[in-house]
Amino acid sequence: MNSGMRFALLLLIAPLAALGxxxxxxxxxxxxxxxxxxxxxxxGSPGGVAAYTGKYLGSWPGMKQPFGYEPGPYADEKPxxxxxxxxxxxxxxxxxxxxQELLKKYPYAYRMQVYSSHRDFRFDDAxxxxxKKNAAAAEVVHDGKGVSGLGGAVPFPIPQSGLEGIWNIALxxxxxxxxxxxxxxxxYANGAITWGKSKFIDMxxxxxxxxxxxxxxxxxxxxxxxxxxxxxxxxxxxxGFAPLDYSKASLQAWAYSxxxxxxxxxxxxxxxxxxxxxxxxxxxxxxxxxxxxxRYEWTLVGKKELYVPYHNFRINDPALKYRDLITPSTLNxxxxxxxxxxxxxxxxxLREGLRHVYGRRVIYADEDTWLPLWADHYDSRGDFWRTSxxxxxxxxxxxxxxxGVTVYHDLHSGAYEAxxxxxxxxxxxxxxxxxxxxxxxxxxxxxRGGR
Numbered sequence: 518m519n520s521g522m523r524f525a526l527l528l529l530i531a532p533l534a535a536l537g538x539x540x541x542x543x544x545x546x547x548x549x550x551x552x553x554x555x556x557x558x559x560x561g562s563p564g565g566v567a568a569y570t571g572k573y574l575g576s577w578p579g580m581k582q583p584f585g586y587e588p589g590p591y592a593d594e595k596p597x598x599x600x601x602x603x604x605x606x607x608x609x610x611x612x613x614x615x616x617q618e619l620l621k622k623y624p625y626a627y628r629m630q631v632y633s634s635h636r637d638f639r640f641d642d643a644x645x646x647x648x649k650k651n652a653a654a655a656e657v658v659h660d661g662k663g664v665s666g667l668g669g670a671v672p673f674p675i676p677q678s679g680l681e682g683i684w685n686i687a688l689x690x691x692x693x694x695x696x697x698x699x700x701x702x703x704x705y706a707n708g709a710i711t712w713g714k715s716k717f718i719d720m721x722x723x724x725x726x727x728x729x730x731x732x733x734x735x736x737x738x739x740x741x742x743x744x745x746x747x748x749x750x751x752x753x754x755x756x757g758f759a760p761l762d763y764s765k766a767s768l769q770a771w772a773y774s775x776x777x778x779x780x781x782x783x784x785x786x787x788x789x790x791x792x793x794x795x796x797x798x799x800x801x802x803x804x805x806x807x808x809x810x811x812r813y814e815w816t817l818v819g820k821k822e823l824y825v826p827y828h829n830f831r832i833n834d835p836a837l838k839y840r841d842l843i844t845p846s847t848l849n850x851x852x853x854x855x856x857x858x859x860x861x862x863x864x865x866x867l868r869e870g871l872r873h874v875y876g877r878r879v880i881y882a883d884e885d886t887w888l889p890l891w892a893d894h895y896d897s898r899g900d901f902w903r904t905s906x907x908x909x910x911x912x913x914x915x916x917x918x919x920x921g922v923t924v925y926h927d928l929h930s931g932a933y934e935a936x937x938x939x940x941x942x943x944x945x946x947x948x949x950x951x952x953x954x955x956x957x958x959x960x961x962x963x964x965r966g967g968r
Contacts, residue, residue, distance in 0.1 A: 538652075538654060538655070538656060539652055539653070541653070543675050544652040544653050544675070547648065547649050547675070552674075553571070553639075554645035554649060554670075555645075555648055555671060555690075555887065556671075556674035556676075557569060557859075557884040557885045558884065561634075564611075564857065566634055566636075566857050566858060566859055567635050567636045573590070573637050573911075574639050574640075575913055575916040576913055577590040577637075578590060582913075584913065584948060585946050586830075586834060586835055586946065587830060588830055588831065588834070589828060589830035589831075590635075591632070592831065594632050595632075596631060597631055597633060598630075599628055600620070600628060600631065601620065601624070601628045602620045602624035602625075602627075602628075603624075605620045608824070611824050611857065612824060613825075613881060613893055613904070614879070614901060615892075615905075615906075616629065616824070616904070618901060619904065619928075622928060622931075623847055626844065626845060626847050627846065627847045629824060629853075629855045630853065630854065631824055631856065631857070632854050632855065633856070634827075634856045634857045634858060635828060636885055641726070641916060643669065643726040644690050644726040645670070647667045647670040648674045650666075651666040651667060651673065651674065652675055655667075655672035655673060655732075657681060659762060659763075659764035660811070662762060662763040662764040662809055662811055663764055663765070664684050664732050665732060665733060666731075666732050667729050667730065667732065668688065668722070668723025668724060668725070668728070668731070669690065669723065669726025669728070671688060671689055671887050672684055672685065672732065676817055676861070677817070678815070678817055679814075679817040679818075679863055679864065680810060680815045681817070682815065682817045683806065683810045683863055683880070684810070685861075685887040686805075686882050686888070686889050687806065687807060687810075688723070688732070689886055689887040689888050690726070690886065691721070691724060691917050692915035692917055692919055692949040692950055693720065693723075693724030693725040694720040694721065694951055694952065695719055695919070695947055695948070696717070696718045696948045696949075696951060697716075697718075697942075697946070697947045698717075698745070698939075698942045698944070699714070699937045699938055699939050699942055700712065700713065700714050700746075700839070700939070701794075701934065701935065701936040702839070702934070702935045703795040703932065703933075703934045704844075704845065704846075704932060704933050704935070705930075706930060711747065711795065712746055712747065713744070713747060713794050714745040714746035715743060715746075716743045716966075719738060719739060719740040720738070720739045720953055720958070721737065722736070722737070723737055723761060732761055733761065733762060734761055735760060735761070736759070736760060737758075737760055737761035739757075739758045739955065739958035740755075740958065741754075741755075741957055741958055742754065742756075743755075743966040750794065752774075752775035753772065753773065753774055754772070754773045754962075754963045755771065755772045755963060756771055756957075756958045756959065756963045756966075757769050757770030757958065758958060759807075759808070763811065767785065767787060767809075768785070768786060768787045768808070769782070770783040771783060771960040771963050772963065773963035773964045778964075780963050786800050787800050787801060787809065788801055789873045789874045789875065795932075795934060797925045797927060797932065797933070797934035798903070798925040798934065799873075799875070802892070802894075802905065804889065804907060804923065805880060805889035805890075805892040805905060805907060806880055811868075812871045812872075813866060814865065814866050814867075815863060815864070815865050816863070816864045817861070817862075817863060818862035818864050818879075819861075820859050820861055820862070821862055821881075822857060822858070822859055823857070823881060823891075824857055825856065825857075825860060825883070825890040825906075826891070826906050826907065826908050827854060827855065827858060827890070828856065828909075829922070830911075831852055831854065832852045832853065832854075832908050832910075832921055832922050833921050833939055833940065835940055835946075836940075838940065838941065842922075842938070843935060847924075847926070847933060848922065848924050848933070848935055858883060859884040860881040860883060860891075861881070861882045861884060862881055863879070863880045863881075864877070864878070864880075865877065865878045865879075865880070874896065874897070875897075875902075876895055876898070876899060877894070877895040878893065878895070879894075880892045883909075886917075888909055888918055890907060891904070891907075892904070901928060902927070902928060902929055903926060903928065904928065905923070905924060905925040907921070907922075908920075908921040908922045909921060912947070914950060919947065919949060920937060921937060921939075922937055922938055923935070923936045923937050924936075
């Protein structure tokens with residue numbers, strides 16, 4: 518019996534009580550000839566998924582600076598395929614439902630330029646060490662509201678359930694802090710655009726694999742956001758923190774308003790709280806998924822080969838103007854790169870008796886990183902409603918993929934929102950893995966930032 522068949526058989530017969538921890542034979546395959554340390558298949562596919570090389574860590578040939586915009590190692594490539602409304606039927610098995618709906622709704626505006634597939638960036642040794650330890654020890658705990666194990670890598674590199682899959686997405690390896698001044702644009706069906714600008718800082722202590730932080734620590738993330746535009750919101754500043762285990766605490770936030778010159782604790786802003794300025798996406802939809810998974814029944818559907826946004830360096834180019842990027846109906850497809858990759862498909866169905874604007878959601882996570890690439894959302898009646906995607910790029914500063922322009926489409930209204938635009942934001946380019954004092958995220962900091 519070959520190693521792949523043995524792996525599949527072990528997965529099928531693993532007892533439910535052992536979910537989380539995997540048999541030693543399975544864990545031993547991590548970082549071996551068949552699997553990467555994150556559980557991805559090293560081999561490519563006959564359909565065109567690239568084989569994993571892992572030849573780059575923190576730099577690549579032609580890179581010029583330790584942080585800031587870089588065009589990336591594939592800048593000279595040309596699209597190999599363009600998918601349009603006219604030829605989408607030929608490629609339907611490699612498209613998400615949301616991509617198909619966008620092609621149908623905007624046949625002259627939305628298209629997908631597909632480039633050669635690459636899997637050349639790897640994780641550092643510390644992250645790989647954490648992943649292998651987690652495979653042998655991590656578990657979902659407290660009725661699904663938390664996990665045990667260590668931060669700095671996914672807790673379940675060989676997932677056995679949808680709950681483990683969604684926790685992998687929430688705790689995927691990424692920069693452990695970011696600071697950025699970014700623009701946002703809400704583009705309505707009639708062509709009108711509402712602009713926003715904010716200074717955003719966050720810090721994820723668990724994300725630093727060198728720290729070997731327990732995932733049962735109290736606080737998982739700190740955040741600071743101060744609005745610069747629109748004028749009516751200028752000076753509004755929020756700070757707070759989110760827990761790692763949602764059985765122990767909930768998200769806590771404080772907001773300063775220049776109108777009242779007071780700092781007040783904010784009401785609950787988790788789950789389906791509509792994110793300002795236009796409520797085009799929910800609080801737990803930021804970066805496609807975050808927060809507590811408790812309101813959904815999660816299913817690990819399996820892996821699928823799909824065309825997904827990948828290696829999107831160019832979209833952040835400071836030479837690119839918003840008038841070229843922000844176009845009617847959808848983001849200008851000339852600047853979005855798609856590649857064929859294997860993705861994990863995780864489906865969430867709203868639990869009976871619980872409330873959320875999304876009755877069903879499907880999230881597509883990268884096999885190599887577990888970062889969410891695309892998400893499709895259905896309303897409470899089961900009708901397809903919204904689709905969203907993140908343009909991840911590899912950051913030399915953090916040696917991880919980092920979120921770039923994130924796009925939220927509302928198929929009912931015909932509007933879309935593009936966030937984390939940095940092309941014209943000034944001196945606000947991302948700085949990653951910089952340490953910030955915890956006082957930055959205290960209520961007093963909100964008052965200072967809003968003045």
